[in-house]
Amino acid sequence: MDHERETWNRRYREGSHPSLDPDPLLPQSYAEFVTPLFPGGGSAFDVAGGIGRHAIWLARRHWQVTLADISPVGIDQARHHAGDLANHINFQVADLADFVAGTKSYDLLLVFFYLERKIFPELVKVLRPGGLLIYKTYTRENPRFGRGPTHSQHLLANNELLHAFPGLRVLYYQETIRDRGVAEFVGRKA
Numbered sequence: 001m002d003h004e005r006e007t008w009n010r011r012y013r014e015g016s017h018p019s020l021d022p023d024p025l026l027p028q029s030y031a032e033f034v035t036p037l038f039p040g041g042g043s044a045f046d047v048a049g050g051i052g053r054h055a056i057w058l059a060r061r062h063w064q065v066t067l068a069d070i071s072p073v074g075i076d077q078a079r080h081h082a083g084d085l086a087n088h089i090n091f092q093v094a095d096l097a098d099f100v101a102g103t104k105s106y107d108l109l110l111v112f113f114y115l116e117r118k119i120f121p122e123l124v125k126v127l128r129p130g131g132l133l134i135y136k137t138y139t140r141e142n143p144r145f146g147r148g149p150t151h152s153q154h155l156l157a158n159n160e161l162l163h164a165f166p167g168l169r170v171l172y173y174q175e176t177i178r179d180r181g182v183a184e185f186v187g188r189k190a
Contacts, residue, residue: 008071017050020081022057023112029134029186033171034108037132042107045126048096048114052078052089059088063108068092101125111135115154124167127189133168134186135161141181148180161185
């Protein structure tokens with residue numbers, strides 16, 4: 001855990017993730033799935049949210065967001081970037097590799113470019129009935145592009161994400177191989 005934390009602290013200090021623009025999957029999914037179900041906003045959990053690009057984007061749309069990340073440096077940068085929106089965001093330094101659902105539940109879960117398979121059931125537990133999970137991360141096709149993770153522990157097999165959440169109804173799924181290999185998933189809890 002300490003090694004992982006220090007790795008991410010260093011990367012954030014070096015500016016490895018400078019963009020505050022959301023991944024395109026978030027606005028696309030927000031328009032198509034989130035807004036019709038939660039037109040007035042709700043509560044969201046941004047898993048391994050780094051410098052806060054997705055949490056800030058949701059806070060601008062009046063969501064109450066919990067942003068958790070292993071890196072205190074990333075969380076400090078997120079708080080700074082949030083500015084006046086920081087009062088809509090609960091910032092938490094946490095090692096999500098051992099995440100266990102507590103009593104808090106959320107309308108929306110975001111997981112972008114983070115893969116810890118053993119917490120998949122906990123993510124479903126923390127999602128309220130009718131809530132949505134938006135998930136995007138790398139597949140085993142990604143190493144050929146020379147950036148991002150290369151260890152299979154951090155890479156999805158073909159269609160793995162599609163079948164990772166049997167308790168959720170799949171609303172959208174896609175795997176692409178363009179400038180990187182990724183899988184995108186949107187699911188809703190019954």
